[in-house]
Amino acid sequence: MTATGAATAEGSFELGWWTRRRSVALDGALALASAAECAVHGIGFAERTGLPVWLVVISGAMAGLVLIVRRRWPLAVILVSVAVLPANMGGMLALVGLYTLATTEAPRRIIAALACMEGGGVVIVSYLLLDQDPALREQALPAWFQPLVSVLFGVAAVLPPVLLGMYVRARRRLVETLRDRAQGLEAELSLLADRAEERAEWAREEERRRIAREMHDVVAHRVSLMVVHAAALQAVAAKDPDKAARNATLIGDMGRQALTELRTMLGVLRAGEPAVRPDASARLAEIAGSAKTRQQEAEEQGPSLTELAALVDQSRAAGMTVDLAVEGEPRGYAEQVESTAYRVVQEALTNVHKHAAGAAARVRLAYREGEVAVLVQNEAPRGGGGASLPSGGNGLVGMRERVAALGGGFVSGPTDAGGFRVSAVIPDRAAADGAAADGTAADRAARDRAARDRAVPGGTVPEQRSAHG
Template sequence: MDAKGAPTAGGDFRLLWWTRRRSVALDAGLAVVSAVECAVQGVGFADRTGLPVGLVVVPGALAGLALLVRRRWPLAVILISIAVLPANMGAVLALVGLYTLATTDAPRRVIAALACMEGLGTVIVTYLLLDNDPAIREQAVPVWFRPLVALLFGVASVVPPVLLGMYVRARRRLVETLRDRALGLERELGLLAERAEERAEWARDEERRRIAREMHDVVAHRVSLMVVHAAAVQAVAPKDPEKAARNASLIGDMGRQALTELRTMLGVLRAAPAGPTGASDASRASRLAEIASGAGQGEAAEARTPDEGRQPPGPAGNGEGPRLTGLRALVEESRAAGMRVELAVEGEHRDYPEQVESTAYRVVQEALTNVHKHAAGAAAWVRLAHRDGEVAVQVRNEAPDGAARRPDEARLPSGGNGLVGMRERVTALGGGFVSGPTDEGGFRVSAVIPDRPGERAGG
């Protein structure tokens, strides 16, 4: 409601300094009671002093109506009650005024000073009334009786309203503090929810990138070799049908293996979650890593020519990750595709954690795939170094010979994510990755991986 009591558009009540209808009714009722009390006491004061009744009752009633402004000016209400105290008026006015002042944020010394003034005035007025009462004079009462009664009246008129008002003020402050704390907690929960959503979004993006890397490792290398062998079949078919038939058979084996791995991976992605989302994502990521890891050694076995003989898959074929011991088979696979590639190993082989060997293997695999794509016909060199506390791999190729590529030779598409994926794998283990062209016009990929990535990251 507005200042005139009309309803507002929002439905909130507002009348002067009142914000609730029951507050208006309470203050109006207290003001009427106080006005009646002052008027009745004014009649007795007029009889005792001989003053005209109207001259005392009307100002007293107006003073009692001062409770209408107690919420806005509680100090004025107490001062009025002190002013009418000599006429033995304003008991309700003083009680309600002191209580209201004690509930506000007024300084305690101000409340104490006004309470003392009110209490002292009540003691004096009560003592004078008792001393001038003929009925009490006729009785034999001790000397201390009248001062004691006056003191009790003074304390009773001041202490209860002040203590009650201070209690209400403390309770209001506590409620406001709890409300502010609740609002603060609500804001913090909102921020935490936003951060949790950001972390979840980051986790989803990271999971998508990880899945993309795993699918790239599983499929891209094998399909690239299939394209190379298909080009070789096309080139040698008129001259050497037997060799073309062997290459065609090899392409079929590679295609079936790649299709099987792709179906398995898509099955993992489509699987319904059996538990919490975090556990499902972790299990899917673990399964995808296992599938990608198992592709390495299987590729080498499938890519061998019939003249070399089929060998059973290595450890990776049993579900373990690709190992550095499979680099020779990986190099032989590239040689079978027509690449001139040499492998050099320095230092003594040690047992590394599976993720270290798998990452080093993937770097070499992806680097050789890039040579097939971008430098067909160029010679390549693979170097593996076992060092103290780390393992290093390097793949370097010479400048591609443009004349070596036939116009009808198939060109391999490139998504541009191979180097990014290698860098992400190596840096995730705390290693270093460098790639770029060489001075001779070729390309070099180098990676150094700590042999204990967990301890190195923790240090």
């Protein structure tokens, strides 16, 4: 049987108050030894008193067998040892009983009282035996000899077992304390591991959302423009070959731009991947620590506000009437701030292509101290403006997540004239600071209202979503 199997078998044992087999064997052996000791001393007591030897021997043996219950009733063992002490029996009863009582959680005053009772009895019995010894009477001993020897016998019979029992009790307490502390640390480590898994799962979900936003931004805008140009190409192919050729060239350029942006994004995602796959625990820590870094790297390699004019020109080339107005002087905002503002305008123009074909749009960009504001508003779609392109419904959600990640405010909704308006105010600080400053839902709502008031002066935007997305 292995050590584990033996421990399991030992732990399942139970007999009365014993939980281990070796405890039964030990107590049985001590009880037999105590019975033999009491029986031997009982013979001498019977010879001195004239009592029947068999009666004293049987009585002494039965008294010695009381030691079998020392773990359950140590107090009874000590009282029996005190009772048989006048017959000069029960020395082992007293030693083992006092030790056992000292190892329990019994109050110290009770242990001290029983120890004094046992020690006093040993002193008295020792003094009487010394006084009745003929050999000692023939010697000229000083008067203090018998009392001193009796006291030494009493101390020797009581002090060692009590001190040893108290030491064992203190050691057991220390072991239990260390065991409890180890269990507490194990539980804490388990909790920390669970939290690490939760953080890793959150990091994975955050990275999935970020990838989805990037894919949406890169693909949706370019492909939407390509579809619009393809429709125009089909319409003018027979009538105006030159314009059809220009539209075909634009479609090719947009396709190449979309592929370039996709390659750039995938390159960022693959950057930093180890050549050898790490173990699971290291991978959890790596995911939790690298998700935000990858997001920042991807955003820092993204577009900037200097490319906004080219973005508007692409929409104009697709036949949309777009008015671009810039307020203030260009400032050196953080890369992720300019990238987020660019993506908001890009997604808003994509929504106009999808859901308001032929409608004119206005783009407003405001450079301010410590923040940048963007506004994209389109007129009511012509001819009902039915959606001509499929939509996943994630555009507005992605814009709001991007702006909120930087601690900004985002508002979108239909206008009174039947169009749609998207506005955002983004503070000029790092994404990490923005996440810490994101705050509660009430704080985000306040920032959204502030964004609406600052980016769209003089108007009110209902905070609801339309089919744009």
